[in-house]
Amino acid sequence: xxxxxxxxxxxxxxxxxxxxxxxxxxxxxxxxxxxxxxxxxxxxxxxxxxxxxxxxxxxxxxxxxxxxxxxxxxxxxxxxxxxxxxxxxxxxxxxxxxxxxxxxxxxxxxxxxxxxxxxxxxxxxxxxxxxxxxxxxxxxxxxxxxxxxxxxxxxxxxxxxxxxxxxxxxxxxxxxxxxxxxxxxxxxxxxxxxxxxxxxxxxxxxxxxxxxxxxxxxxxxxxxxxxxxxxxxxxxxxxxxxxxxxxxxxxxxxxxxxxxxxxxxx
Numbered sequence: 232x233x234x235x236x237x238x239x240x241x242x243x244x245x246x247x248x249x250x251x252x253x254x255x256x257x258x259x260x261x262x263x264x265x266x267x268x269x270x271x272x273x274x275x276x277x278x279x280x281x282x283x284x285x286x287x288x289x290x291x292x293x294x295x296x297x298x299x300x301x302x303x304x305x306x307x308x309x310x311x312x313x314x315x316x317x318x319x320x321x322x323x324x325x326x327x328x329x330x331x332x333x334x335x336x337x338x339x340x341x342x343x344x345x346x347x348x349x350x351x352x353x354x355x356x357x358x359x360x361x362x363x364x365x366x367x368x369x370x371x372x373x374x375x376x377x378x379x380x381x382x383x384x385x386x387x388x389x390x391x392x393x394x395x396x397x398x399x400x401x402x403x404x405x406x407x408x409x410x411x412x413x414x415x416x417x418x419x420x421x422x423x424x425x426x427x428x429x430x431x432x433x434x435x436x437x438x439x440x441x442x443x444x445x446x447x448x449x450x451x452x453x454x455x456x457x458x459x460x461x462x463x464x465x466x467x468x469x470x471x472x473x474x475x476x477x478x479x480x481x482x483x484x485x486x487x488x489x490x491x492x493x494x495x496x497x
Contacts, residue, residue, distance in 0.1 A: 237266045237297040238373035241286055242362060243274040244302070250360070253366040254300075257353065261371035268293070273414065277305040279330050281486075284419075286409045287333035288466040290321060300362075300370045301325035308358035313365060314378045314389060322373060324366055329365050332391030340389070347383035365378040387493060397422045405492040407469070409439070412486060416477030420490045422469040427492070435495040437461045439471050457481075 238258060244250040251272050258265055270289055275281045282303035288301060304311075306327045307375060312327040319339040324346065325331050345364065349356075351372045369382065375484040396408035397420075407422040418439065426446075427434070437444040444461045447469075454460035454474040464470040469492070474483045 236262075237268060237294055238370050239268045239270045239278060239290075239293055239297050240272070240302075240474070241270040241299065242272045242302040242477075243276050243278060243282065244272050245292055246272055246483055252261050252361050257363055257367035258371040258374075261334075261358075261368055262374050265371060265374045268297075274303050277303065278396070279303055279305070279328055279392065281411060283330045283333050284328070285395060287337075287394070290334060291422045293321070296322075297322040297374050298322045298370050299324065301330055302362040302366055303373060304361065306329070307361050309358065312386070313361065314386065315342075315344050315346050315351045315369070315373075315382050315441060316340055316389065317342040317379050317389050319469055322379065324373075326372055327386075327390050329390045331389060331390030333394050334390065335389060336393070343381055343386045343389055345383040345386050351382065352445060385393050389450075395421050397426060397453055399426070404477065407490045407492075408486050409486050409490060410468075412479050416473070416479040416481075417464065418471040418478050418482070418484055418488075418490075419464060419466065420469045420471075422490065422492060424467045427463070427469065434492060435490075436493045437469075437471070438480060438491045438493075442484075444471055450456040 237348040260269055263296050271285055273313055306328060309374040314327045316331060318341060323331055346369055351369050353368055372399050394410055395408055398407050399405055405422055407420045409418045410421045411419040434447050444459050448460050451472055451474050456475045459471060459473050461471050
């Protein structure tokens with residue numbers, strides 16, 4: 232395993248405090264040649280579902296062999312386990328709180344171990360900052376070639392959460408919900424492109440909350456300034472946006488709100 236291995240960080244730490252920088256410092260102290268990429272540190276605090284969505288939408292774009300360090304950890308210091316999951320192409324370090332569920336639904340798990348071998352932790356482990364004291368040093372050691380099996384005992388099961396799934400009715404309607412709101416206020420739904428294509432019909436209307444959006448367009452600029460538009464965004468999901476605006480604020484919508492897509496057959 233090359234010393235320049237990629238380590239990707241996904242946390243809810245934000246960038247106002249010293250947390251992210253300290254994690255990077257620990258990694259650099261163990262493997263200064265590691266390539267550390269910030270996937271995101273803007274997950275909302277304790278938002279396991281939001282972290283799961285971001286990871287699932289992003290991980291396949293990373294080089295094979297990337298080590299993902301996922302620290303959205305409301306149970307830090309408690310009884311929750313820390314796990315290391317190895318798939319064919321990646322390694323994932325995370326609390327065992329379900330955040331890896333959408334990824335492992337697509338990836339075959341080759342090994343699943345509990346991270347418990349203190350040899351690879353910092354000497355003094357805080358009960359509130361496992362990102363620094365456990366996740367960062369373990370990721371750095373893995374980037375130097377440490378085998379996951381040395382981290383602890385095998386586990387039989389991984390806790391999982393699933394992203395909400397849309398419902399398909401026989402009357403030509405898809406009912407889904409908003410599962411993520413990005414910093415632009417775009418409302419990303421759980422209705423993916425494959426579901427829309429699989430309907431085999433043209434979209435007649437898209438409704439979010441009590442607002443009818445109209446037909447699907449190709450890009451943000453296809454709508455007038457300030458106009459709500461619906462399109463397939465970069466994660467491959469239906470999203471509602473406002474051209475040069477904020478859809479979440481303009482439409483007063485947030486995660487969990489219902490989205491309905493109606494089809495008409497030509």
